[in-house]
Amino acid sequence: MLLLNLSVLYTISDLCDKIVESLCSKRKEQLLLRSIAGGECSVLENDNINDELDLRIASVLQSTGHHYEGGFWTDFGKDDLSDKKRNVAIVTTASLPWMTGTAVNPLFRAAYLAKTEQQNVTLLVPWLCKSDQELVYPNVTFCSPEEQENYMRNWLEERVGFKADFKISFYPGKFSKERRSIIPAGDTSQFIPSKDADIAILEEPEHLNWYHHGKRWTDKFNHVVGVVHTNYLEYIKREKNGALQAFFVKHINNWVTRAYCDKVLRLSAATQDLPKSVICNVHGVNPKFLQIGEKVATDREQGQQAFSKGAYFLGKMVWAKGYRELIDLLAKHKNDLDGFKLDVFGNGEDAYEVQSAAKRLDLNLNFQKGRDHADDSLHGYKVFINPSISDVLCTATAEALAMGKFVICADHPSNEFFRSFPNCLTYKTSEDFVARVKEALANDPQPLTPEQRYNLSWEAATQRFIEYSELNRILNNNKDDAKSSRNDGKIIRKSFSVPNLSEVVDGGLAFAHYCFTGNEFLRLCTGAIPGTRDYDKQHCRDLHLLPPQVENPIYGW
Numbered sequence: 001m002l003l004l005n006l007s008v009l010y011t012i013s014d015l016c017d018k019i020v021e022s023l024c025s026k027r028k029e030q031l032l033l034r035s036i037a038g039g040e041c042s043v044l045e046n047d048n049i050n051d052e053l054d055l056r057i058a059s060v061l062q063s064t065g066h067h068y069e070g071g072f073w074t075d076f077g078k079d080d081l082s083d084k085k086r087n088v089a090i091v092t093t094a095s096l097p098w099m100t101g102t103a104v105n106p107l108f109r110a111a112y113l114a115k116t117e118q119q120n121v122t123l124l125v126p127w128l129c130k131s132d133q134e135l136v137y138p139n140v141t142f143c144s145p146e147e148q149e150n151y152m153r154n155w156l157e158e159r160v161g162f163k164a165d166f167k168i169s170f171y172p173g174k175f176s177k178e179r180r181s182i183i184p185a186g187d188t189s190q191f192i193p194s195k196d197a198d199i200a201i202l203e204e205p206e207h208l209n210w211y212h213h214g215k216r217w218t219d220k221f222n223h224v225v226g227v228v229h230t231n232y233l234e235y236i237k238r239e240k241n242g243a244l245q246a247f248f249v250k251h252i253n254n255w256v257t258r259a260y261c262d263k264v265l266r267l268s269a270a271t272q273d274l275p276k277s278v279i280c281n282v283h284g285v286n287p288k289f290l291q292i293g294e295k296v297a298t299d300r301e302q303g304q305q306a307f308s309k310g311a312y313f314l315g316k317m318v319w320a321k322g323y324r325e326l327i328d329l330l331a332k333h334k335n336d337l338d339g340f341k342l343d344v345f346g347n348g349e350d351a352y353e354v355q356s357a358a359k360r361l362d363l364n365l366n367f368q369k370g371r372d373h374a375d376d377s378l379h380g381y382k383v384f385i386n387p388s389i390s391d392v393l394c395t396a397t398a399e400a401l402a403m404g405k406f407v408i409c410a411d412h413p414s415n416e417f418f419r420s421f422p423n424c425l426t427y428k429t430s431e432d433f434v435a436r437v438k439e440a441l442a443n444d445p446q447p448l449t450p451e452q453r454y455n456l457s458w459e460a461a462t463q464r465f466i467e468y469s470e471l472n473r474i475l476n477n478n479k480d481d482a483k484s485s486r487n488d489g490k491i492i493r494k495s496f497s498v499p500n501l502s503e504v505v506d507g508g509l510a511f512a513h514y515c516f517t518g519n520e521f522l523r524l525c526t527g528a529i530p531g532t533r534d535y536d537k538q539h540c541r542d543l544h545l546l547p548p549q550v551e552n553p554i555y556g557w
Contacts, residue, residue, distance in 0.1 A: 092203035095125035111164035121166035126173030172535035187214025209256035269413035282465035284458030289402035307382035317348030322388025
């Protein structure tokens with residue numbers, strides 16, 4: 001009887017879904033045609049809309065429980081079609097051409113997960129309006145999401161050497177100058193259709209959910225994995241009143257990751273300990289760097305000189321990226337490292353201060369503009385020095401090792417993964433640093449073994465991700481799953497058991513967070529960008545979205 005009732009509910013739900021899709025797609029087609037014709041989004045600027053009634057009907061159907069998707073503990077509406085390919089949505093906080101880890105690594109992850117052909121993959125990235133693009137993207141802006149998607153795909157294909165079969169979608173975002181971060185605007189989860197909501201990978205789950213005011217991720221998706229990229233506490237501690245700010249951020253991070261994730265992966269122990277978390281490096285290096293390393297090994301086998309230059313450092317020129325530690329080390333041991341010259345490549349907000357400090361201390365540093373780590377001009381360097389202790393897992397360190405160079409870095413949790421490589425020379429004290437520099441300059445690095453090259457690759461990183469995120473268990477969770485039963489080709493979860501105490505607490509935390517982020521005053525008090533509870537008119541124009549008041553109506557009319 002229960003299954004019969006659920007079958008009737010699904011039939012009604014499917015019918016309503018078709019009505020909603022028909023009404024909304026009709027309106028979006030009209031918006032698209034007007035946009036092509038050079039007009040603006042008339043939903044926003046024209047009060048005389050002939051199809052306003054259609055939109056209201058659609059919004060009522062969407063908002064009155066016609067497809068019940070569960071509460072804070074159960075979700076009857078999740079599709080779990082084990083006889084079909086599963087759907088994986090990767091949601092991140094940045095996108096190219098911003099060359100930051102949360103833009104680059106999720107793009108590679110999407111490509112290599114799609115390459116396994118075991119699941120359909122969607123990469124969801126933020127869309128910035130033109131004014132924000134000019135602040136974030138270097139020397140390039142985009143008029144449409146399609147333009148940016150083409151840019152991302154071309155960049156990726158040049159580096160991986162194959163055509164990656166995955167979808168790229170966009171959600172509205174706004175750039176915060178104070179935090180130098182992109183903050184989601186509106187409910188990010190709504191940009192993954194319910195029919196595709198199966199497995200979610202949240203790149204920087206704490207960042208994505210600080211101000212998230214929408215559906216709980218674990219209600220909409222069958223399995224939610226968070227990947228922690230950034231050591232926010234380390235950065236915050238360097239600011240004014242940093243200790244107090246770090247205290248609050250630490251507990252907020254615990255709150256949102258527990259409420260919205262089933263599993264959390266920390267790239268290293270340099271991050272704060274989070275609920276439901278394990279430590280595993282699930283990042284690889286751009287295949288280009290491994291190819292450079294192979295060429296270096298071949299040249300050395302043939303008796304050619306692979307390295308003609310000494311030491312260098314490469315990184316965004318901000319104090320927190322290791323420049324403070326670098327200058328302190330070189331200033332303290334200027335006499336011990338007499339004659340040692342270091343080339344420094346980087347751009348950033350603190351460039352003037354860093355260069356002024358080096359000049360004042362009369363350090364032998366040669367500052368040059370930032371460039372791609374794979375640039376031909378960097379191939380000849382033998383030693384990469386990276387004293388940063390603010391990173392979670394430094395991509396540049398992995399890239400240098402892949403190119404067959406020595407790496408000198410601090411004995412720090414962020415470098416734990418690299419210690420197994422013989423060319424990684426770590427130091428605990430400033431005296432150790434001097435010894436490591438002299439050792440590296442006096443010797444040649446060892447060629448990487450095939451196993452070491454594989455461990456640095458994205459193929460290996462993808463396998464580690466599938467294992468530690470428990471994706472292998474989820475992807476293989478088919479007909480034998482005791483928690484599911486089949487009905488007319490659909491898998492309906494048997495989520496009728498009483499939730500345990502932990503699930504009750506998680507649901508309560510999610511509800512409290514939803515209430516908290518719904519209050520604009522509280523949002524502003526905690527540093528949110530004004531007006532980011534919903535996306536704005538410009539986002540509607542750029543992404544051809546219905547206005548928030550139509551998507552999420554308030555019944556006052």
